[in-house]
Each structure stands twice: as structure tokens, then as C-alpha cells.
Amino acid sequence: MHWHPNADEWQYWIKxxxxxxxxxxxxxxxxxxxxxxxxxxxxxNLGHYIKNTGDTDLQFLEVFRAPYFADVSxxxxxxxxxxxxVAQHLNVSKATIAKFPKNKxxxxxxxxxxxxx
Numbered sequence: 626m627h628w629h630p631n632a633d634e635w636q637y638w639i640k641x642x643x644x645x646x647x648x649x650x651x652x653x654x655x656x657x658x659x660x661x662x663x664x665x666x667x668x669x670n671l672g673h674y675i676k677n678t679g680d681t682d683l684q685f686l687e688v689f690r691a692p693y694f695a696d697v698s699x700x701x702x703x704x705x706x707x708x709x710x711v712a713q714h715l716n717v718s719k720a721t722i723a724k725f726p727k728n729k730x731x732x733x734x735x736x737x738x739x740x741x742x
Contacts, residue, residue, distance in 0.1 A: 626674040626699040629667070632691035636665035639686060642679035648672040659685075672699070700725045 626648075636645075638659045646656040647667055658678070659665055665685070667673045677683040703711050704727040708719045715722075 626672050627696045628670055628672045629689065629696050630670060631693070631695045632689040633669050634665075634667040634673075635688040636667075637686045637688070638663040638665065639684040641677060641681050641683035643683045643685070644676045644678050646674055646676075700727070 636659075638661055640661050642661075643659050644656055645659060645665055645667075646654055648654045649671055657665075675683070675685075703722060703725045708722050711717070711722050712719050
């Protein structure tokens with residue numbers, strides 16, 4: 626999950642099937658399905674993530690009206706914030722926080738109790 630602090634995000638879905646979940650202020654989130662040829666939009670500063678729901682590669686183009694690209698990933702934010710502060714605000718253990726990647730991954734495998742796919 627990530628957000629863009631300096632621009633809205635426009636997407637053109639090129640290939641495959643996917644879902645995008647966008648988190649608005651408060652306890653509001655919207656999940657929508659997308660296919661090749663669809664257009665997606667995310668307002669500046671709203672957290673969002675995309676999941677490949679098809680059985681082929683997912684490909685889409687992101688466009689930003691800004692002089693430079695900027696994003697903040699949830700894992701990057703969590704790994705750079707004092708663990709006790711994150712634990713208190715998110716109501717999770719420090720052990721859970723320690724599992725977040727520290728290298729700002731752009732693509733992550735889907736994991737379950739049986740491992741990652």
C-alpha cells in the first residue's frame with residue numbers, strides 16, 4: 626500500500642485483471658475490479674494498493690500531473706517510525722511491525738499461512 630503526496634494518479638489498464646482498493650479519510654475504503662481498457666483514478670494522498678486477480682500478468686500505466694514522481698509506501702513509513710509509536714497507533718505488536726519490509730517493495734507476493742505464491 627502507498628500514497629502520492631503531490632499528485633492525483635490516473636491509470637490506464639493495459640492487460641490482465643485486477644482490483645484496486647482506495648482508502649479515504651475515516652474508516653472508508655472502496656474496492657473496484659478493473660480489466661484491460663479500464664481507467665482508474667486515485668485522489669492525491671489517498672492510500673491505495675492493486676492486486677492481480679487474473680491468471681496472467683497485470684499491466685497498467687500510471688500518469689501523474691506533477692513536476693516529479695513521489696510516493697510513500699506503508700512499509701517505508703512503518704519501518705522509519707519508532708516501533709512503539711506505530712504499535713500504539715495501529716494496535717499491533719512490535720513483532721508484527723518488525724516483519725514489514727524495509728526496502729520499499731513495489732511488488733509483493735501474496736502470502737498465506739502456507740507461504741508466499
